[in-house]
Amino acid sequence: MKKKIMSAAGGLTAKIVGPILDGAVSRFIPTDGPLDLSSVHAAIRADPLALLSPLDLFMDLLRPHYFKNVRFDGPNGDPGWFGPDxxxxxxxxxxxxxxxGLLNTALIDILHQDIRYAVYDHSKLPGRDAAGKALPGYFSGTGFSVRAGRSSVFFYGVVLASSDSAETLCNIVKAMHSKVEGFRPDGVPYDAKDPEFFRFTYATVVDGIATAHAKYHPKPLRGAAFDQFYLEYSKVGEALGGTNLPTTKAECDDILENHPLSLGISITTDNVAYARNFSTGGKRLLPNPLGWIILNAASKPVRNVMQFRQPYAPTLFVYQQVIKIVCAIMDGIGGMREIEQAKKRVGRTAPLAAQGAPEPVCV
Structure with missing residues (x-):
């Protein structure tokens, strides 16, 4: 009934409010900028109520770049690799x-020397000059949409999509990573197939997701339930070819803080322009809010390199409340399409069983 009401309201709103919003949408969501926002523009024009689900609306920008044949909506009853509990x-x-969490891992991509040059040499994400050389500090508008779309469908798909889809995604990404090798400007080689390189990069990804969950989920998993996530997610890493992967928070921290590759996390002339976008500038009164959101959930080596310190208590309290509001707005009324499809596929509309406990967003 709720969906029928929302659908009817959306249709009525499109007819009445749509023409009024059209000018505003055209002004504030251009279709001729560095990012092609025409799909977002079209979605709002078709249903202005899409504005109430901003994250799902943002996903309309990325969905054209998803890997193909990934199903969240079927087959009915397929629990995927993990299941709703x-x-x-x-x-x-x-x-x-x-x-x-994915922004957290993106920061590692920028700061770590080996990962950074792998991205410069093999990714569509960096902005490039006429000769194709990466321009530090710049992102490609088209490349951003492609990279973000593929990353989004992979990270959601391996957990929430059908079993066949999860396997397909891992096979695709494993094949892509098999071609990622080369040399840094100083002659040091990098190779995504190297077991220790993969083990370290895997730890940055799973920890980025898990720590953002611990900080920003309204009821995050704690203790044994939190470690269970690390254990379960190792299946994804193994499907990508990883071995000896961390299966607890403590094991992951040990890799990130003590693995020899952690020494590669640094700020250099090649990444300082990117790093400035995430930096809080060492400020404790009014640090960069986006920088705080990311660094608040970052690993110790990243915090140290970025010279991160928590702001003073009044500012910290405000930021904690603001991030709760931001998360609520991002979730919106309708939820993200892929998540809702996955829940429907497994017949689960009630709250999921793995309930966490309310905790402060900053610990």
Whole structure:
């Protein structure tokens, strides 16, 4: 009944409010900028109520770049690799913390020397000059949509999509990573197939997602339930070819803080322009809010390199409340389409079983 009411309201709103919004949408969501926002524009014009689900609306920008044949909506009853009672499902059905977690891992991509040059040499994400050389500090508008679309469908798909889809996604990404090798400007080689390189990069990803969950989910998993996520997610890493992967928070921290590759996390002339976008500038009164969101959930080596310190108590309290509001707005009324499709596929509309406990967003 609720969906029928929302659908009817959307149709009526499109007819009445749509023409009024059209000018505003055209002005504030241009279709001729560095990012092609025409799909977002079209979605709002078709149903202005889409504005009430901003994260799902943002996904309309990325969906054209998804890997093909990934199903969240079927086959009916297929639990996927983990199922709705798993810790992995509980973590991934809170879309805002997943995206903050992926931003966390993106920062590692920028700061770590080996990963950074792998991105420069093999990714569509960096902006490039006429000769194709990466321009530090710049992102490609088209490349952003492609990279973000593929990353989004992979990270959601391996957990929430059908079993066949999860396997397909891992096979695709494993094949892509098999071609990622080369040399840094100083002659040091990098190779995504190297077991220790993969083990370290895997730890940055799973920890980025897990820590953002712990910080920004309204009821995050704690203790053994939190470690269960690390254990479950290792299945994804193994499907990508990883071995000896961390299966607890403590094991992951040990890799990130003590693995020899952690020494590669640094700020250099090649990444300082990117790093400035995430920096809080060492400020304790009014640090960069986006920088705080990311660094608040970052690993110790990243915090140290970025010279991160928590702001003074009044500012910290405000930021904690603001991030709760931001997460609620991002979740919106309708939820993200892929998450809702996955829940319907497994017949689960009630709250998921792996319930966490309310905790402060900053610990």
């Amino acid at each position: 798993s810790a992995a499902w509980y973590v991934h059905t809170h879309a805002p913390s997943i995206y903050f």
